[in-house]
Amino acid sequence: MTQRLxxxxxxxxxxxxxxxxFERDPDAYRVTIFNAEPRVNYNRILLSPVLSGEKGFDDIIIHDEAWYAGHGITLHRGCKVVHIDRQARRVVGADGTVADYDRLVIATGSAPIIIPLPGVDLPGVxxxxxxxDVDAMVEAAARHRRAVVIGGGLLGLEAAAGLQQRGMETTVIHLAPTLxxxxxxxxAGFLLEQAVTARGIAVHTGANTKAxxxxxxxxxxxxxxGREIPADIVVMAVGxxxxxxxARAAGLEVNRGVVVDDAMATSxxxxxxxxxxxxxxxxxYGLVAPLYEMAKVAAARLLGDGSAAYTGSVTSTKxxxxxxxxxxxGDFADGKDREEIVLRDARRGVYKRLIIAGNRIIGAVLYGETRDGPWFFDLLKTGADITELRETLIFGQGYAGGAPLDPTEAVAALPAEAEICGCNGVRKQTILDAIAAAGLSDVRGVRTHTKASASCGSCTGLVEHLLARALGDGFVKAAVESVCGCTKFGHDDVRRLIVAQQLKSIPAVMQALEWTTSCGCAKCxxxxxxxxxxxWPGEYQDDSQSRFINERVHANIQRDGTYSVVPRMWGGVTSAAELRAIxxxxxRFAIPTVKVTGGQRIDLLGVRKEDLPAVWGDLGRAGLVSGHAYAKGLRTVKTCVGTDWCRFGTQDSTGLGVRLEKFLWGSWTPAKVKMGVSGCPRNCAEATIKDVGVVCVDSGFELHVGxxxxxxxxxxxxxxxxATEDAVVEHCAAVVQLYREQGRYLERIYKWADRVGLDxxxxxxxxxxxxxxxxxDRxxxxxxxxxxxxxxxxxAGAQAHEFRPLVDLTGLGAAAE
Amino acid sequence: MNVMPNHWIDVGALDDIPKRGARMIKAAHGCIAVFRTADDQVFALDDRCPHRGGPLSQGIVHGTRVTCPLHEAVIRLDTGEIDGPDDGRVTTVAARIESGRILIDGEGLAILAEREIAS
Known part of the structure; x- marks a missing residue:
C-alpha cells in the first residue's frame, strides 16, 4: 500500500x-511538500553567480514544474508549516492547509544569524x-552606490564579490584577524585578503561592528x-x-539543531x-556535500533499508x-604529532598546505591552484597512507618531476606586503619599486633609497635576493654561510623569512625554506x-626534542654523564636558610662537589640524573629556583655591595642587580647572557666584561654592552x-630584546654588537x-x-620520562649469569 | 640472525619515548640507549659514545642519527658507526616494535655484557 510522505x-x-x-521505488510513497518559499527547488549554492549576474534563476533550477507533476507530488508553495501533530500524524500550514503523514521529513534548513546591533531594523539591512535576498540585493545595487558586508566568511565574500560586480563600492568587515x-x-587567509582587495573590495579584518x-x-x-563607514546597504553574512x-514545538529533541541518529531519525x-x-x-553542517550524504541515508531508511547509516562527514570548501x-x-590547525607540507609559488600566487598526522592527510588548504583539491580530499576521506607518495605529494596527482624553489624564488614568493626590513618597516613592494624607479643595482643603493638593510643588516640577504630577482644575471650576491648542511639559507635569512612568511613551526620552516633533510640536525x-x-611568544610550542640536553633537563651535563645544579641567587645574595637547604x-644526595662560580652562585656537581627532580624539590621548598646556569638565556647578574656597605659606593648596585635579575630571568636568548652591576667605577662586579654591564656613578648609571x-x-x-634605575631597567630590556630579535643562534652579544654596529x-x-x-614592551x-x-x-612531575630509565634490567642480567 | 622469539625483551611502550627522542635502559653491565625516530623506528645502542663515552641517550635525535651531547659526534643509529671521517662504532642491539611495545634482543644484550666482562 502506498504510504504518505x-x-x-x-x-x-x-x-x-x-x-x-523515486530512483529506487517510484511508487513507495505519495509525496506532499510544503515550501515556505514560493518556488520550486533550486541550487542554493549557485546563488552567487545569480547575484553577480553570471547566471539567471532558470539556470539554477534543480526540479522544474514537470518533475513535480511527473512524480505526482503535491507542492504547497509559499506555505509555511506551523504545527506538527505527532499524535494524529498530521502537519498544518500557516494558511490552514493540512496533510496527514505516515512518515515525515523535516528539512527546514537554516536562517541567517542577525546580530542585534542598533539600527539592525533599518531599511537597507x-x-x-x-x-x-538576491533579488533585494540586485535591486539595491541598481539604485545605490555603497555596500557594507558584515562577515568575511564564505557567504560574506561571495556576497561582496557579487555586489562589487553589480557595480557597488563594497567593503567587507570581518571580526577575525584573517578572512x-x-x-x-x-x-592563505592573508593571500585571499590580497586577492579580494585587488578586486577593488575594501577589507577590514579584526573589525567589530558596533552599530x-x-x-x-x-x-x-x-x-x-570609532571608525564610520558609509553605506547604502548592509548585508549581514555572519553565519x-x-x-x-x-521541531522544538513538536517536542522533538533539539540542541543546536534537530537531533538525529545515524538513521537520520529524530527522537x-x-x-x-x-x-x-x-x-x-x-x-x-552548512555545506552541500554532507547534506547529500544525509539524503542518501534518509531515502534508504524510508525504503526500509535498515543498514543505511550516516556517520558524519568530513567537509571541504571552495x-x-x-x-x-x-x-x-579537514583539520588544519597546528598540533602535536602533526606535520605539514607546504608549497609556495609566488609567480603563480600558489600556496598549498597539507596537514599530515600518522602518515595520513587530515587537512588541506589550497590557494591559487585547486586542481588537486578533490584528489587530496579523497586521500583525506579514505585515510590513505601517504608514506609512499610523501616526497611528491604536494605537487599533486599529475606530478611528473619538478625543480624545488631556489632561495631567490622563495623570496620572490613573498607577498608584496611582506616586511623585509624589520628595523625600518620596509615592505617588499617598496624595495622592488625603488629598484625599478631609481635603477638600483646593489644593496647600498637599496639602503640609501629605502632604509632597508640600513640598520642591523640582518635582512641584507633578502634584499640581495630581491635584487637578484629584479636584475637577473646582472647581480652577483655575496656568499652567505648557511645555518648548516640542511639548508642553503643563512641565519639572518631564516629569521627574516620566519617573520615574513609567518612560519610558526619547525616543519613549516623546513618545508617553506626547502630544508634538504626531513628532520634537520643538531645544529639547525x-x-x-x-x-x-x-x-612567536605564547604561540609557538617549545620543542624540547630540539633542545640540547642541558636545556631539556635544566641542568648541566658533566663529562661522566652526571649533572650540575646551580640555584639562582638573585644578584649573588643568599641567606642562612638557603645555605642550610643547599x-x-x-x-642527602651525597653530592660530591660544591663550588662557588665566577657569577656568584653555588654549583652542586655530580648529581645523578634520576636525583634531579628530588634535589630540585628540596631546594624549591627553601625558595630556591633554577639558576639557568645551563641556558641560552640570562645566567647571572653579578653585583658588588654598593651604597649598602661600601664606602665608595655611589648607588644601590646590589638592589639594582637583584631587580634586573628578577625582571630578566627566564628569557631565552641566542646565547647565554651574563650581566654585572658595579656600584662605582672601581668595578668590583667586573661589569665591563659582561654581555650587559651597569656601572654606577654619582650622577646616574653607565650602560655597557658587548x-x-x-x-x-x-x-x-x-x-x-x-639617570634612574627605571631607565636602566627599560634600556637593558630593550637591548636584550633587540639581541633576541637580531642575534644569530649561539652568537654572543659582543659578536652581535660587532656585526650590527653599536650605532x-x-x-x-x-x-x-x-x-x-x-x-x-615586546x-x-x-x-x-x-x-x-x-x-x-x-x-612536580613534569617531563618525568627525562629523568627515569625506561626500564631497569640489572636484575635480569644478574639472573642470566 | 638466529634470534628465537623468546629472546626478545619487552622494555616498554613506544609512547614512553618521545618522537625524535631516547630513553636509557639500565642493564647489568652498563646502559643501553633506546631511540625513537620521527617516523617511529626504534634502535637500541650501547649508551656510550666511542669518542669520549658520552651518554648518547641524552643527545639530539635527527633522522636516523644522534648527536652526542658531549662533543657533537654524530652516530648512525642503524649501524652504530660514527658519521664522518672518524673511526669508531657503537655496539647495537636489535630492537623492534610489536603492538606498540618496544622489544630488544636479549641475546644481543647478553653478548654486550660478555664483551664488557672481557674488556
Missing amino acids: VVVGNGMAPGRVLDHL MTYRDLD MERQLDPA ILGRDRVEGVRLED IRPSTDL DPEILAVGECVEHRGTC LKVTGIDLFSA RPALNYYLLAT ADVVD GAAGLHVKGTQLLCKV SIREHVVDDAGRRRELH FVFSQRFAQKDPWAERA
Missing part, C-alpha cells in the same frame, strides 16, 4: 532525498540566504574603534543557525530530518568567486626552535648614560624612545610565557 522544506537536501527515493578563518589558515547608522534607512556602520522552531522514529536544520553527533581559486578540507633544530620561540641537599671574558676577552662599549643598537635603544619602549610580553620555574614544574 510529507516533506517540510523544499531545499537541496529533501530534493535529493526524493531523487533517491539585508541577509544573503535565498533568492528573495575565512574557519576554512583557511592565516597564510548600523541611519535615520530612515541605512547610512553607514560604526566600528568599535547561519539551524531552523528548529517547528520520533516516524520523523526524519535532513539538511542544515540537523545536528548529527554534535555537528551541524569559494565560488570567479578568479579566486581556493579549497580547504635548536636554532629554529629558538627563532620560533623568540618570534647543605642538606648535598648531604663585553666577554671567555674564549675572547673583550671590554664592553659604552652604550649610554641614564645601530643606539638607534633602536637610545636615540628613539618610542622604539625603546616597543622593544621593552620583551615584557614574551616574559609572560617565559618566567616559569622549570625546576618547580619538574619536581
Whole structure:
C-alpha cells in the first residue's frame, strides 16, 4: 500500500532525498511538500553567480514544474508549516492547509544569524540566504552606490564579490584577524585578503561592528574603534543557525539543531530530518556535500533499508568567486604529532598546505591552484597512507618531476606586503619599486633609497635576493654561510623569512625554506626552535626534542654523564636558610662537589640524573629556583655591595642587580647572557666584561654592552648614560630584546654588537624612545610565557620520562649469569 | 640472525619515548640507549659514545642519527658507526616494535655484557 510522505522544506537536501527515493521505488510513497518559499527547488549554492549576474534563476533550477507533476507530488508553495501533530500524524500550514503523514521529513534548513546591533531594523539591512535576498540585493545595487558586508566568511565574500560586480563600492568587515578563518589558515587567509582587495573590495579584518547608522534607512556602520563607514546597504553574512522552531514545538529533541541518529531519525522514529536544520553527533553542517550524504541515508531508511547509516562527514570548501581559486578540507590547525607540507609559488600566487598526522592527510588548504583539491580530499576521506607518495605529494596527482624553489624564488614568493626590513618597516613592494624607479643595482643603493638593510643588516640577504630577482644575471650576491648542511639559507635569512612568511613551526620552516633533510640536525633544530620561540611568544610550542640536553633537563651535563645544579641567587645574595637547604641537599644526595662560580652562585656537581627532580624539590621548598646556569638565556647578574656597605659606593648596585635579575630571568636568548652591576667605577662586579654591564656613578648609571671574558676577552662599549634605575631597567630590556630579535643562534652579544654596529643598537635603544619602549614592551610580553620555574614544574612531575630509565634490567642480567 | 622469539625483551611502550627522542635502559653491565625516530623506528645502542663515552641517550635525535651531547659526534643509529671521517662504532642491539611495545634482543644484550666482562 502506498504510504504518505510529507516533506517540510523544499531545499537541496529533501530534493535529493526524493531523487533517491523515486530512483529506487517510484511508487513507495505519495509525496506532499510544503515550501515556505514560493518556488520550486533550486541550487542554493549557485546563488552567487545569480547575484553577480553570471547566471539567471532558470539556470539554477534543480526540479522544474514537470518533475513535480511527473512524480505526482503535491507542492504547497509559499506555505509555511506551523504545527506538527505527532499524535494524529498530521502537519498544518500557516494558511490552514493540512496533510496527514505516515512518515515525515523535516528539512527546514537554516536562517541567517542577525546580530542585534542598533539600527539592525533599518531599511537597507539585508541577509544573503535565498533568492528573495538576491533579488533585494540586485535591486539595491541598481539604485545605490555603497555596500557594507558584515562577515568575511564564505557567504560574506561571495556576497561582496557579487555586489562589487553589480557595480557597488563594497567593503567587507570581518571580526577575525584573517578572512575565512574557519576554512583557511592565516597564510592563505592573508593571500585571499590580497586577492579580494585587488578586486577593488575594501577589507577590514579584526573589525567589530558596533552599530548600523541611519535615520530612515541605512547610512553607514560604526566600528568599535570609532571608525564610520558609509553605506547604502548592509548585508549581514555572519553565519547561519539551524531552523528548529517547528521541531522544538513538536517536542522533538533539539540542541543546536534537530537531533538525529545515524538513521537520520529524530527522537520520533516516524520523523526524519535532513539538511542544515540537523545536528548529527554534535555537528551541524552548512555545506552541500554532507547534506547529500544525509539524503542518501534518509531515502534508504524510508525504503526500509535498515543498514543505511550516516556517520558524519568530513567537509571541504571552495569559494565560488570567479578568479579566486581556493579549497580547504579537514583539520588544519597546528598540533602535536602533526606535520605539514607546504608549497609556495609566488609567480603563480600558489600556496598549498597539507596537514599530515600518522602518515595520513587530515587537512588541506589550497590557494591559487585547486586542481588537486578533490584528489587530496579523497586521500583525506579514505585515510590513505601517504608514506609512499610523501616526497611528491604536494605537487599533486599529475606530478611528473619538478625543480624545488631556489632561495631567490622563495623570496620572490613573498607577498608584496611582506616586511623585509624589520628595523625600518620596509615592505617588499617598496624595495622592488625603488629598484625599478631609481635603477638600483646593489644593496647600498637599496639602503640609501629605502632604509632597508640600513640598520642591523640582518635582512641584507633578502634584499640581495630581491635584487637578484629584479636584475637577473646582472647581480652577483655575496656568499652567505648557511645555518648548516640542511639548508642553503643563512641565519639572518631564516629569521627574516620566519617573520615574513609567518612560519610558526619547525616543519613549516623546513618545508617553506626547502630544508634538504626531513628532520634537520643538531645544529639547525635548536636554532629554529629558538627563532620560533623568540618570534612567536605564547604561540609557538617549545620543542624540547630540539633542545640540547642541558636545556631539556635544566641542568648541566658533566663529562661522566652526571649533572650540575646551580640555584639562582638573585644578584649573588643568599641567606642562612638557603645555605642550610643547599647543605642538606648535598648531604642527602651525597653530592660530591660544591663550588662557588665566577657569577656568584653555588654549583652542586655530580648529581645523578634520576636525583634531579628530588634535589630540585628540596631546594624549591627553601625558595630556591633554577639558576639557568645551563641556558641560552640570562645566567647571572653579578653585583658588588654598593651604597649598602661600601664606602665608595655611589648607588644601590646590589638592589639594582637583584631587580634586573628578577625582571630578566627566564628569557631565552641566542646565547647565554651574563650581566654585572658595579656600584662605582672601581668595578668590583667586573661589569665591563659582561654581555650587559651597569656601572654606577654619582650622577646616574653607565650602560655597557658587548663585553666577554671567555674564549675572547673583550671590554664592553659604552652604550649610554641614564639617570634612574627605571631607565636602566627599560634600556637593558630593550637591548636584550633587540639581541633576541637580531642575534644569530649561539652568537654572543659582543659578536652581535660587532656585526650590527653599536650605532645601530643606539638607534633602536637610545636615540628613539618610542622604539625603546616597543622593544621593552615586546620583551615584557614574551616574559609572560617565559618566567616559569622549570625546576618547580619538574619536581612536580613534569617531563618525568627525562629523568627515569625506561626500564631497569640489572636484575635480569644478574639472573642470566 | 638466529634470534628465537623468546629472546626478545619487552622494555616498554613506544609512547614512553618521545618522537625524535631516547630513553636509557639500565642493564647489568652498563646502559643501553633506546631511540625513537620521527617516523617511529626504534634502535637500541650501547649508551656510550666511542669518542669520549658520552651518554648518547641524552643527545639530539635527527633522522636516523644522534648527536652526542658531549662533543657533537654524530652516530648512525642503524649501524652504530660514527658519521664522518672518524673511526669508531657503537655496539647495537636489535630492537623492534610489536603492538606498540618496544622489544630488544636479549641475546644481543647478553653478548654486550660478555664483551664488557672481557674488556
